[in-house]
Amino acid sequence: MSGEKSIFGLSAAGRRGMVLPELDVPADGSLEELPAELLRAELDFPEVSQVDVVRHFTRLSSLNYHIDKGMYPLGSCTMKYNPKVNDLMAALPGFAQLHPRSPDRLAQGALELIDRLGGFLAAVAGMDATTLLPAAGAHGELAALMMVKAHFRKMGAGRTRVLVPDSAHGTNPASAAMCGFDVTEVPSNARGSTDLAALGKALDERVALVMLTNPNTLGLFEEQILEVIELCHRAGALVYCDGANSNALLGHARPGDMGFDVMHFNLHKTFSTPHGGGGPGAGAVCVKHVLEPYLPVPRVVNEGGAYRWSRDFPDSIGRIHGFYGNFGNQVRAFTYILALGLSGLRRIADAAVLNANYVKARLAGAYDVAYDRSCMHEFVLTGKRMARAKGVKTLDVAKRLLDLGYHAPTIYFPLIVEEAMMIEPTESESLESLDGFVDAMLAIAREVETEPELVRHAPHTTPVSRFDEVEAARKPVLRWRGAEAAARPPAKPAKTKEREAR
Amino acid sequence: MTHPYIPLTAAEESKMLQACGLASVEQLFECIPEPIRKAFQVDGLPPGPLSEPAIVSELTRLAGANWACDRLVTFLGGGAYDHHVPSIIPSLLFRSEFATAYTPYQPEVSQGTLQAIFEFQTLVCNLTGLEIANASMYDGATAAAEAALMACGANGRDQVLLSSGVHPSYRDVVGTYLRATDREATLVELDTTGQTPHAAVAGADVAALVVGYPNYFGVIESLAALRRALDPKALLVVVANPIALGLFAAPGACGADVVVGEGMPLGAGLNYGGPGLGFMAVKESLMRRIPGRLVGMARDHHGRSGYVLTLQAREQHIRRARAASNICTNQALAALASTIYMCTLGRQGMIELAKLNYHKAHYAFRALEGIEGVRAVFPSPFFNEFAIRLPREPRAVLERLEREDGIAGGIELGGDYKGLEDALLIAVTEKRTRQEIDRLVAGVRRSVK
Numbered sequence: 016m017s018g019e020k021s022i023f024g025l026s027a028a029g030r031r032g033m034v035l036p037e038l039d040v041p042a043d044g045s046l047e048e049l050p051a052e053l054l055r056a057e058l059d060f061p062e063v064s065q066v067d068v069v070r071h072f073t074r075l076s077s078l079n080y081h082i083d084k085g086m087y088p089l090g091s092c093t094m095k096y097n098p099k100v101n102d103l104m105a106a107l108p109g110f111a112q113l114h115p116r117s118p119d120r121l122a123q124g125a126l127e128l129i130d131r132l133g134g135f136l137a138a139v140a141g142m143d144a145t146t147l148l149p150a151a152g153a154h155g156e157l158a159a160l161m162m163v164k165a166h167f168r169k170m171g172a173g174r175t176r177v178l179v180p181d182s183a184h185g186t187n188p189a190s191a192a193m194c195g196f197d198v199t200e201v202p203s204n205a206r207g208s209t210d211l212a213a214l215g216k217a218l219d220e221r222v223a224l225v226m227l228t229n230p231n232t233l234g235l236f237e238e239q240i241l242e243v244i245e246l247c248h249r250a251g252a253l254v255y256c257d258g259a260n261s262n263a264l265l266g267h268a269r270p271g272d273m274g275f276d277v278m279h280f281n282l283h284k285t286f287s288t289p290h291g292g293g294g295p296g297a298g299a300v301c302v303k304h305v306l307e308p309y310l311p312v313p314r315v316v317n318e319g320g321a322y323r324w325s326r327d328f329p330d331s332i333g334r335i336h337g338f339y340g341n342f343g344n345q346v347r348a349f350t351y352i353l354a355l356g357l358s359g360l361r362r363i364a365d366a367a368v369l370n371a372n373y374v375k376a377r378l379a380g381a382y383d384v385a386y387d388r389s390c391m392h393e394f395v396l397t398g399k400r401m402a403r404a405k406g407v408k409t410l411d412v413a414k415r416l417l418d419l420g421y422h423a424p425t426i427y428f429p430l431i432v433e434e435a436m437m438i439e440p441t442e443s444e445s446l447e448s449l450d451g452f453v454d455a456m457l458a459i460a461r462e463v464e465t466e467p468e469l470v471r472h473a474p475h476t477t478p479v480s481r482f483d484e485v486e487a488a489r490k491p492v493l494r495w496r497g498a499e500a501a502a503r504p505p506a507k508p509a510k511t512k513e514r515e516a517r
Numbered sequence: 518m519t520h521p522y523i524p525l526t527a528a529e530e531s532k533m534l535q536a537c538g539l540a541s542v543e544q545l546f547e548c549i550p551e552p553i554r555k556a557f558q559v560d561g562l563p564p565g566p567l568s569e570p571a572i573v574s575e576l577t578r579l580a581g582a583n584w585a586c587d588r589l590v591t592f593l594g595g596g597a598y599d600h601h602v603p604s605i606i607p608s609l610l611f612r613s614e615f616a617t618a619y620t621p622y623q624p625e626v627s628q629g630t631l632q633a634i635f636e637f638q639t640l641v642c643n644l645t646g647l648e649i650a651n652a653s654m655y656d657g658a659t660a661a662a663e664a665a666l667m668a669c670g671a672n673g674r675d676q677v678l679l680s681s682g683v684h685p686s687y688r689d690v691v692g693t694y695l696r697a698t699d700r701e702a703t704l705v706e707l708d709t710t711g712q713t714p715h716a717a718v719a720g721a722d723v724a725a726l727v728v729g730y731p732n733y734f735g736v737i738e739s740l741a742a743l744r745r746a747l748d749p750k751a752l753l754v755v756v757a758n759p760i761a762l763g764l765f766a767a768p769g770a771c772g773a774d775v776v777v778g779e780g781m782p783l784g785a786g787l788n789y790g791g792p793g794l795g796f797m798a799v800k801e802s803l804m805r806r807i808p809g810r811l812v813g814m815a816r817d818h819h820g821r822s823g824y825v826l827t828l829q830a831r832e833q834h835i836r837r838a839r840a841a842s843n844i845c846t847n848q849a850l851a852a853l854a855s856t857i858y859m860c861t862l863g864r865q866g867m868i869e870l871a872k873l874n875y876h877k878a879h880y881a882f883r884a885l886e887g888i889e890g891v892r893a894v895f896p897s898p899f900f901n902e903f904a905i906r907l908p909r910e911p912r913a914v915l916e917r918l919e920r921e922d923g924i925a926g927g928i929e930l931g932g933d934y935k936g937l938e939d940a941l942l943i944a945v946t947e948k949r950t951r952q953e954i955d956r957l958v959a960g961v962r963r964s965v966k
């Protein structure tokens with residue numbers, strides 16, 4: 016084991032973790048009259064004391080790396096400091112205990128916050144309106160694609176295609192496909208930017224949307240962004256900005272001014288809400304007037320000084336969330352923006368971009384930079400040379416970093432860079448901390464020369480070593496079936512058609 | 518002066534610029550074309566940073582403008598319930614190790630998150646009576662929508678039957694998702710007992726039937742009978758309240774193929790509707806179609822067992838336009854809250870909790886039903902929520918309860934259901950005391966006299 020038993024293994028009949036309120040009303044006898052087939056027969060849940068629960072999850076927590084421990088240079092993920100005051104504000108009883116079905120007259124503070132946060136984001140984006148309903152970036156993409164679809168449907172235009180660059184994040188094509196669009200990948204040019212000629216060729220009267228990321232997933236600002244967007248608009252297509260990388264632009268430039276029609280922000284990246292080991296996030300979408308009628312409902316409106324939710328938007332795509340999105344994270348992002356002010360937002364981009372360029376400059380000798388020009392908030396290295404010369408792959412370098420006390424960068428993404436290593440330091444790191452990371456990377460580069468085996472078999476100091484992930488996918492065990500089943504793998508491996516990629 | 522969140526000092530800045538061969542920070546932004554590189558204002562945003570006391574004061578003002586469950590005794594339900602959140606949840610949840618970690622892409626330094634997700638998957642399987650559960654979806658409504666899409670993919674059909682007993686917002690979300698791919702949902706109206714009529718779902722050549730369990734009116738429907746009536750190839754998708762499953766039959770045991778729902782009642786707190794978490798459990802045969810992340814057991818190179826993200830070939834980062842879903846970031850921390858919750862309550866606690874909810878709701882129901890002019894909407898078995906008709910306009914009754922009794926008395930049904938303009942939906946959780954319930958009953962009696 017990784018050291019910690021399953022919570023089921025800690026169970027002992029009769030233990031309990033909490034005292035429930037007493038039954039202070041008479042039972043009406045109706046329960047006994049229900050047919051047995053409606054009732055539960057048994058429930059296989061652990062029986063543990065509160066001490067067991069606290070220790071189990073505390074011990075588990077100690078097996079995690081996290082941003083409060085140290086630098087987390089995971090490209091595209093913007094692992095920045097998550098201010099504690101944000102969590103405290105979200106926990107204020109007036110927010111944390113507010114029932115989502117409260118009549119609007121009882122939720123004026125929440126509605127004001129949502130309205131103002133939407134306004135802040137629209138202003139930072141250079142757009143006209145915002146929805147905070149999406150629960151994550153990909154949810155925002157999907158909502159935006161639905162709006163685009165509704166728009167062209169309304170126009171009577173049969174636009175069924177979406178273009179995405181080959182460097183795009185996987186959620187872009189996946190969201191487009193989920194919305195019923197035909198997806199075409201457009202190759203990037205030798206400088207890592209959108210290839211105008213290839214884009215021009217791919218554009219036709221059936222293209223509804225071109226989804227760009229700016230700065231793109233190589234950490235590069237789209238140099239010809241104005242020309243690119245103009246080309247798309249001339250073909251009658253709308254243009255989307257995947258704003259996952261907005262940390263680079265805050266206070267310096269706005270997607271709306273570049274000509275983008277719609278974008279999303281990941282509040283859990285740019286606006287510091289904690290990632291929580293994979294979520295919850297929040298994926299605000301900002302639009303220009305052209306798409307505003309299609310925004311999902313409900314929307315906050317202000318009439319005579321009172322806020323209310325309105326669903327009275329006949330062209331809206333409809334609801335995309337059961338309630339109002341991840342409101343707790345909206346409170347956190349709002350708090351964060353107030354804590355920074357406009358000058359602070361701009362300083363974030365200054366520091367994020369300078370930090371990335373500094374780390375790139377220091378690593379450039381020992382590693383190969385995939386596209387060697389001034390980067391924005393992140394950059395991509397290629398481990399191609401090391402892999403060829405020494406048989407040490409990017410995966411190995413990433414694992415060795417874990418030994419040296421750092422989280423690994425994002426690896427094997429974007430897909431257009433062989434043996435990619437994508438590094439995003441964020442503004443949260445001091446020079447000292449950046450130097451520590453660079454020194455660790457340089458030490459690994461030396462080890463690759465002198466002791467490649469050490470790197471190839473890393474990590475050596477973590478609670479567990481590398482897993483056999485192929486085997487795990489071939490014979491998936493996705494739930495606890497008792498200690499014995501866990502100790503012994505199934506005798507006959509099941510044959511599967513799907514091959515597992517990493 | 519630096520900002521507390523941004524360590525970079527002026528001295529370090531010049532040193533770093535020098536290392537980059539640059540003269541100014543501005544130069545770093547020269548790749549942005551001149552006309553779009555410009556300063557701008559943000560209405561209502563202070564030009565500079567706010568101090569912590571100023572932030573706390575502003576946010577406290579906003580929070581104070583809400584009438585939350587700390588100030589009102591609530592009988593609101595409708596998909597979100599005022600359950601107690603055990604104190605150990607916030608204390609464990611906001612451990613930096615959980616809250617500030619990313620998605621567990623590097624299993625060697627993420628075993629805490631991975632094992633917790635694995636235990637979440639196991640608990641969801643055991644609770645729902647199905648074989649495979651994913652690591653969470655955005656919320657109950659999107660989980661229902663993704664289940665409908667998965668069903669269409671699984672059996673190659675395009676039509677989804679949607680019971681009108683499914684939460685109205687969930688139905689809207691399912692409709693939004695289906696519309697995007699030119700599919701449709703067909704509404705099946707509840708019968709006069711508040712159940713989805715078996716005859717209306719029989720024999721139809723559909724991808725799935727989606728029903729609530731309990732449904733929006735708190736009614737426990739007979740899943741086994743619906744399964745028997747439904748075309749064998751069609752999937753039975755059940756939207757379940759996880760708290761009810763402590764008492765009522767596991768949907769998997771009644772023939773459900775997919776169980777989804779909102780996990781918020783399991784210790785995630787209300788938070789004005791989010792973050793909660795969608796959960797999704799499916800039969801083994803749907804393992805390669807289920808959207809979202811899955812954690813599986815694995816063995817490391819020393820033979821030790823542990824956990825990894827697995828079967829990723831379904832997901833967007835591998836399969837892109839052909840992925841099972843676009844979901845990437847999910848609701849991991851809320852799933853952790855629910856895992857801690859389910860462990861803390863444990864086998865006995867989950868059963869007891871469900872019974873408490875049941876009995877308190879039934880006590881309230883009997884007392885309200887005893888008021889002259891108040892009638893039950895449906896005669897069927899229910900869990901912790903029920904609908905009643907009032908002889909007065911519900912809005913006026915609710916406003917008076919708020920004003921005079923400090924009670925949020927229920928949800929008006931008229932907006933979502935024709936013919937129920939005189940009805941209220943009332944939920945009673947384990948937190949409501951007999952005294953509070955009696956106050957509600959007295960308030961309603963006074964208002965309708």
Ligand SMILES: Cc1ncc(COP(=O)(O)O)c(C=O)c1O
Nearest residue numbers: 091151152153184186259845846
């Ligand atoms: C460039 C980019 N786009 C989109 C996404 C998807 O965002 P989310 O994970 O919040 O759905 C991500 C994050 O993973 C990303 O890095």
